[in-house]
Every structure is written in C-alpha cells, then in structure tokens.
Amino acid sequence: MAGQYGGQPVIIIDPSKERTTGKDALSVNIASAKAVASIVKSTLGPKGMDKMLVNVIGDITLTNDGATILQEMDIEHPTAKMIVEVASTQEKSAGDGTTSAVVMAGALLEKAQELVGLGVHPTVIVKGFSMASEKSLQVLKDYAIKVDRNDREALKRIAMTSITGKASEMANDHLAGICVDAILAIEQDGKVNIDDDIVIAKEVGGTIDDTELINGISIRQEALHPEMPHRIENAKIALIDTELNFGKTSTKSKLMVDRAEQLQEFKEQERANFRNTIQKIIDTGANVVFCSKAMDDYALHFFKEAGVYATRRVREEDMLKLTRSTGASLVRNVQEMTADDLGYAELVEQEDLYEEKTYIKGFRDAKTMTILIKGGSEHVTDNIERVFDDALRVVKCVFEDGTIVPGGGASEIEVAQKLRAYASSVEGREQMAINAFASAVEEIPRTIAENCGFDAIDILLKLRASHGSMKHAGLNVETGDASNMYEMGITDPLRVKTQAIKSATEVATMVLRVDDMLRAREKAMMDVAPEHNIHNYDMSGMGM
Template identity: 45%
Template sequence: LAELVVDAVLSVAEDVDGKLKVDLDNIKLEKKKGESIDETQLIHGVVLDKEIVHPGMPKRIEDAKIAILDCPLEIEKTEITAKINITSPEQMKKFLDEEASMLKAMVDKIVESGANFVVVQKGIDDIAQHYLAKKGIAAVRRAKRSDIELLAKASGARIVTNVEDLTPADLGYAKLVEERRVGKDKMVFIEGCKNPKAVTILIRGGSDRFVDEAERSLHDAKCVVRNVIQDPWLVAGGGAPEIEISMRLKEYARGFSGREQLAIMKFAEALEEIPLTLAENSGLDPVDIIVELRAAHTKGEKNTGINVFTGKVTDMLKEGIVEPAIVKKQAIKSATEAAIALLKIDDIIAAAAPKKEKEEKRGPESEGLGMAE
C-alpha cells in the first residue's frame, strides 16, 4: 500500500507560495469488506457508498454536470399541525395531483439548470425519482455531509440549500459518473473531476476488523508522507538520533557543575528510553543493545540503530529505515513541554472521596458502635 499512499498524497499536494502543502481531508478513505487487501485501489475522484436511487435512471454518465443539494426533493411537513378533511375521491385526487405538481416543479428546476447527476444530502420522494428517471437524470440520496463537501471541492459545484435557487453556475463537472458493484454492494464512482485535488482510497479486506486496521494504517501512512512533503528532511530510525543526542548531551553536561549538570544528564538518559523500549518490544536484551549502540556511536557511526526485523544493530540509512525529522523534533519538544508543565506544579489539592465511598467505609464501624451501645 506504500506506493498507493504516496501517489494519493502527491495527487492532492498544492504549491502555496513556493512550498508544497497537503490537505489530508482531500484524501477520502472508503472501506468495503470483501476481496483481499491487494484489491485496494486509488481512485482519482470521489467514491460514494450509495447507489442510484431508481432502476430507470442511467448507471453511467459521461461529461456529468453535477448538482449538489442540501435540501430534500420531497414535500416537507408544515411546522403547524393541521388536519385536512377529505369528503370525496375528487378531493383526494386534487390533493395528490397538487403534491405531484410541486415535486415536478422541483425536478423541472433541475432540468432547467442542465444537470444530469444530482447528489442530495436528504431524501428524494418516489414521485420525484420517477420524474428524474424520465428526464434521464441520475440521483443519489442521503449522502454524508463530508462526501458532498469533498465532491463540491472536486467538481467545482456549489452546495445549494434550496432547489429553487439552482442555476447552471452552481453545477460541477466530472468526466465520468458510474455505478459499479463492489463486493455485494453498489457504489457510485465520480472520476475526472474539474479539480483533481481530491482522491479516494477504496480499502478492501476479508473482514471488518482487517479493513478497520488497514484504514488506521493508511491514515498513519498518509500523515507520514504529508509530513515528509511539507518538511523534506529525514533522519535515521531505530533509535539512532536519540542515542546520538544523548551522548552529545552527556559531553555537553561536563561543562556544567551542580544541578545544571544533573538536569542535562537526566535529559540525556530520558532520550535513551526510546531505543530501550524499542529493544524490549522487539524481544531483545535492552542492556546489550544500549551498550552496543553506545559503542558504535562512540566510533562516529551516528546512523547506527536497531533493526527490529533482523534484531541487529546496523546502519539505518543503508537499511532504508528512516523517519521524518519533523516528527522527531515535535516528539522531543512535546515531551519537554509536558515535563516543564509538571515541574511548575507547586501544590496538589487532593479531591475528597465520593459520598458513597465514605458511607461504605463508615458502615461497618457504625454498626459495631451501635452493637456496643
């Protein structure tokens, strides 16, 4: 999945004042159980986990003109509770005809705008579906807010809150809109959008748990790639930077006396917890690993770290094990700020025990006293 994530992040990267910026919200992760992880794919567009609402609507639209509505295509209930007494079939027919006429007026407004694909955040009445299908317009209902916002950005459409306000200027564009079967379900693929800075990674997997884990991994991966693109500096992994900084701080501490030296030495020791923990989690002897790392760094081998796959201490750059420098800097900065915040605490106010706990503690003693009396 590594190449797929890199392609996705590079696709949405934008040049802002000579620097690359990445908005991770433009990369949608869509999960669908079924098949294997190898079937995970990158779509240069937006995928909606919905299906075309009416069987008579087209399932494939080329040169799609997209209308996005944040309002229902159905007759809304009035705020005032009212009852209508119908005394004859003619009155009932007039009532239904008026309802159909109102829905047809909504559809006519969509037709006038030139849209041939409609995405609605709310519901679409069956009668409105029928009229849309007759006009050859495909529609999707109850789309998620995040999906319509991403689609609006990708296609160049404006989200319209009242169908009466819909105009040709509000429409977005995509080269292709197609309903496809993915596993047991159907999904709508919108590709070739006006603004290609929006992509979807369709995650596949054999079980819900596997798909969820893949989603977490892909989210972490796209964050890492984003960090590297925005701050293109890498350092050796495997605890190499922490050991190197720790040893240099210990040398630096020799130039101080008293408490300052102790503080610097403790800071240096704290940094060694990273390779120590890495060794423990890998099933290695942390003491032996730290001794080996110190010996290597004393010789000037500053890129030497722990390769958890082989269990050996080697040159991390040669092994291709690297980390974004910005992550390392932020980790040290955040840990330091947290320690400073704790050291600034002068007093601690102990909270009183909850009332129930006090009663439970006093219960047996109270009973004993009562018996003695």
C-alpha cells in the first residue's frame, strides 16, 4: 500500500504482502469456514457417514469423529484453523459435540453473510449474535432435566447416545455399560479424573463384545522364569529404571594383573558386588520387580531363589501407570533404594502361564481401571478407542453436572423457537441477527435429517409443529417421525450443548470482526549455481 506525500510515494505496507480488505476479506474468511464445516457435516448424527484418512505412509483412519477428522487434516487457511480450534475447545470442555459446534459455526457465518448482503453491518450482527447466545444458554438451562449422578440407567443412556453411529450397533449396550461402570468406580467426592484414572488398552483378537473392564491395570509382560511365583498377594512393588546386568561396568577402565588368580579374584568380587546389588532390592521387602531396561539371567536366578516375581523391558508408559497407581518411585540408583520407594497392590497375577499379560489390582490410594478393547483388526480397536474417549467424557459431564437435555434435535428446536419469540421484542437490526441465529441453530436437526435420507424441510416443519404439544419432540431417525426423545432415552449432557453454542458464537463473531487481512506471499528460493545447491552436498562426513 502506498500514498503520496510531496509528490513522493510513501510505502506503508510491504508490497510483498498480500492484502484483502472489506467485504472481500469477510467473504474469503466465511468461505473457508463453511468449507471446513461442509467436510464434517455428513458425519453428524447416528446415521452419519465415515471419513477415510490416509497419511503419508499409508496408515488408514476410519472415523466419523469430527475432532479426529479435523486434527488429521492439513489445513492452511488461518480462518479454517480457527474453526478447527472450535472443535479442539469443544473436545476439551465437553468431550463430545465437536461436529455440532463446527456445523453451527459454519451456519452462523453463512447466515451472517446473507445479512451483510442485505446491508446489515457486521458490528450489528455481532451484537445480535451475542444477545442470541446469552438467551440460548438461558433457554437450555431452563429446558435441562436434573438426574441423579448415581442413576446408572440415566448415565448409560447418555453413553449410548454418544456411541450410537460410531461403533457396532450390536455392542452399544455392552460398551455403554463399561463406560458407566468405569466412571462410577473412579469417582472421588463427585469428581472424575479420566485422564489419570482410566487406562485404555487395545488388543487385536476376539470381537468387540470381548472388550472388558479390569479393576486395576494390565501390562503385556510375563514372569521371566517358569519357577517364579505367578500370583503374589499384598505385593510390594519395586520399579527399577536402570539395567540389572552383570559383568559390564558403566565406565571404561583397565585392570592390571600379574597372575591368573588375581583375575579370578576380580571376577569373584564383581560377582559378589552384583549379587549385593540384587540383594539390596530384595532386602527392601520387594516381592515384585518391574524393570524398564535389560535384566540378565544372573539377576533372574537371584530373584527366583528369593521368590520374587520379576520382569524386564517394561514400556515407559506402563512404568508411569504403575508409578501413579501403586505409589512406587522410579529407582535409578539401586544402592540408594529403601523400603519407602516400594509401591503396593493387593494382587499381582499372571492368570495364564502361556499368555504375556500381568494384572496388577487393588491399589491403596488410587482408583485405577483399565478398559481392554478387543476387536478383529487394528482399525476396529482404534475406532473403539475414540468411541470410549467421547463416551467416557459425556458420562463424566452428566455425573459432575447432574443435568441432561433431550437429543435428536429437540434442544435445538426449543432454542430456535424461544429465540424467534425473543427476537420480536428486540428493536433494531439486531432482531434480524437473532432470527438468523435461530435458523443457524436449526442447522443441527436439518443436517441429522439429511444424513438419515429424509427431506430436511419436511422434518423441520414436523418438529416445529410437534414441539408445542410435545416439549421433548425430536427426530426419530428410524421412522422420520417426531418422537419424545427423553422417553426414548436419547439424551445429551447440558454441557455439550451449551459449550457448542459458546464456541460457535465466539468463532463466528471473531471472523465477522475482521475487515483486513495481510498475508505474506510465499517466496521461491533464489536461484543458485548447481554446485551450491544443498542437495548436492555430501553430508556423510559431517556427522549427520
């Protein structure tokens, strides 16, 4: 950008920058946001379609989870990245509803673009959207239904609503039951820590119905000697984070000897020192040893003789799980080890002598549960893992908040109708923005209907007509009729709905406030002589 001063051009903005202003900037930003929303739109609802994501090495991800789809996509446009952040925020805050939040954000911006075309200033639209958002949150709060956090059936219905359309329909009841049992098992004072207290493990083999909940944790390890005990009650657990190998010092050294007896004496002394190291572990009272690194047969012999269960090369993530669950400390210097470094579990057991799996159960200060997912292929277990991630978090929301709302589009129809009634009491052009907000909210039941193969307009009209006499009327995806969603057990956490409205409104208003975009143009690498091109250098002698 340049101006004139005294007949001389004055450059204000670097001409290498790409600039878009006014309605052009707004149109570009809205178009990119709508493009992102259109990608995940077809996945919304119990009849939504799946997306196949293939990375550069050919690994495949099959999912209809909006957050996963958007995270895996390589998005360049800055506004599109803002929409992806909406999904991320929704996932962190509520655990589900990411697709709804993104679709609603796209719909809000589409309606805003129509208003701008009619001459409504973006600032007025932003104000109207903010008013509509506050009113929507109040409507949802009044519309919400209180539930007892210990009502297992209510929690199970929430889990099933989240799972439906994401996993095998035949296993919905089984998976939902596992979610609820896991949440109820780890709750402490009305709060749930899913990230630390629930471990999700995957195992290819069997069917989804074989997925199980384990009271404790399991690791893919086995006793290193058949004569070691395979069941230890009141386990005192040592977690060793260093090698337990004999005959190799950690530093370079030379030994000068002048007769064969001296070498033999040195070896005997070295063997005695190593035995003292193993004895140091045993003397602390440890009867179970998990080592993250190598452990030679000489060490195994001592542990076997002492009746200690021992295993080696335990994965780092499993060591961290054991640290938190059992209370044991990671020991890197055995010579400084004490009984205070040991952890505790009621039982350590390798149930099947021919299976590489050890169960650690019954912790003193931690409530840790493991969901062991089983399926016929890796793609199946990966998808079920994403299902559990969403379902556990929505059950957590209801357990902690104690409030639900009817699903199937019923909540959105309630909000839209109350917003239109509210808009009639607002003077000025903000009324137009509030009505546009109501139409954008209805994009959720409209999209669900489309993904079920129904006529969206007919469904919306049917839901609006039924809502007056049936407060919880939503779309029955099997028949296309308006049915009572609460009686059908189709419910969502209140937090999921409120967070979706908050996130969608925030990103829409942020985009509407932008009227000037400056982007640096991509610059090509300057031409260089072939002999100076970095790809022609021999890097073999440069330590790379």
